[in-house]
Amino acid sequence: MPLSSQELLDPLRGALAELLGELAPGDLQDCFFISNGTDAVEGAMKLARLYTGKPGFISCVRGFHGKSYGSLSLMGKGEYRLPFEPLLQDVYFVPFGDADAVESELEKAEAVGMSIAAVVAEPVQGEAGAIVPPDDFWPRLRKVCTRHGVLLIADEVQTGMGRTGKMFGVEHWDVVPDIMCLGKALGGGVMPLSAFMSTPEIWKVLEPNPFIHSSTFGGNPLACAAGIAAVNVTLEEDLPGQAAATGEYFLSELRRIQRRFPDHLVEVRGLGLLLGLEFVDAEFGYAVAAGLFKRGVLVAGTLLNAKTIRIEPALAIPRPVVDEVLEKLEDTLEELKE
Numbered sequence: 323m324p325l326s327s328q329e330l331l332d333p334l335r336g337a338l339a340e341l342l343g344e345l346a347p348g349d350l351q352d353c354f355f356i357s358n359g360t361d362a363v364e365g366a367m368k369l370a371r372l373y374t375g376k377p378g379f380i381s382c383v384r385g386f387h388g389k390s391y392g393s394l395s396l397m398g399k400g401e402y403r404l405p406f407e408p409l410l411q412d413v414y415f416v417p418f419g420d421a422d423a424v425e426s427e428l429e430k431a432e433a434v435g436m437s438i439a440a441v442v443a444e445p446v447q448g449e450a451g452a453i454v455p456p457d458d459f460w461p462r463l464r465k466v467c468t469r470h471g472v473l474l475i476a477d478e479v480q481t482g483m484g485r486t487g488k489m490f491g492v493e494h495w496d497v498v499p500d501i502m503c504l505g506k507a508l509g510g511g512v513m514p515l516s517a518f519m520s521t522p523e524i525w526k527v528l529e530p531n532p533f534i535h536s537s538t539f540g541g542n543p544l545a546c547a548a549g550i551a552a553v554n555v556t557l558e559e560d561l562p563g564q565a566a567a568t569g570e571y572f573l574s575e576l577r578r579i580q581r582r583f584p585d586h587l588v589e590v591r592g593l594g595l596l597l598g599l600e601f602v603d604a605e606f607g608y609a610v611a612a613g614l615f616k617r618g619v620l621v622a623g624t625l626l627n628a629k630t631i632r633i634e635p636a637l638a639i640p641r642p643v644v645d646e647v648l649e650k651l652e653d654t655l656e657e658l659k660e
């Protein structure tokens with residue numbers, strides 16, 4: 323059967339769920355498989371509402387969680403939201419990395435009787451340009467959410483599967499979220515495969531009517547086979563370890579280059595192989611991206627803007643290729659600073 327029916331459990335789906343349950347932090351053990359990152363966030367939002375019976379969410383300024391209506395409602399960039407307003411109501415925004423702001427938002431909501439289901443954030447903001455939060459952000463989010471009886475959703479669509487140097491981004495701070503979203507590299511970066519995961523306690527709300535959330539292609543055998551293969555390669559080749567080591571080297575070399583061109587390259591940052599370069603303005607950023615492209619290096623802007631460009635190579639990128647990229651970046655900056 324190329325596509326298992328909704329009534330039968332496909333063995334590959336079960337095997338992948340078991341693998342992820344073993345790898346995920348804490349008792350995040352139950353998985354729902356779908357195809358895109360945005361689907362994972364939609365599912366996480368529905369699960370949070372169903373479990374808490376509350377409508378609201380807190381999200382972060384410049385946060386990125388996808389572009390379907392639910393996830394778009396968590397979008398922290400006005401350009402993407404405005405043409406589609408009104409989106410979901412009851413979404414409140416705080417600056418990324420500011421745990422005090424989250425706490426104050428929850429206190430205000432409580433005081434005026436507004437109900438918040440969950441706080442949603444990326445461990446490291448990806449699309450916003452590899453923004454690493456202060457070290458106390460995630461541990462404090464965990465404490466504040468527990469204290470207020472609000473769920474914590476980690477959107478690991480970009481940071482999961484080793485990208486930041488740990489299997490999951492939240493592991494940098496030993497935090498266990500209540501719901502975790504995965505995508506992108508989960509299917510080896512090739513097959514459309516995403517997931518949201520949670521604890522058996524929270525998952526219970528899906529049991530009375532398992533069809534309350536479903537997807538025709540979600541958890542299909544081909545995608546799950548790719549997911550199992552991706553997990554195996556990630557573990558066998560220690561891709562998180564490679565990303566940590568290569569990322570550290572890459573970042574220290576980028577910092578050296580930044581010191582050479584401080585007027586043009588104003589900041590370099592990141593964690594593992596989720597790296598961001600911030601330039602003096604968007605025009606210069608575009609020129610660098612174009613200069614690198616001319617030299618055979620493809621980087622990512624931050625979709626609407628090239629003031630910050632992202633470098634997100636394959637986690638197994640060989641050191642000589644990193645050196646080649648660094649050389650080409652220096653060469654480009656040398657040419658452009660004139």
Ligand code: PLP
Nearest residue numbers: 358359360386387388448479480
């Ligand atoms: N969440 C995060 C953190 C992302 O970076 C992305 C995509 O870049 C998404 C969700 C949406 O994923 P998709 O484009 O697969 O729908």
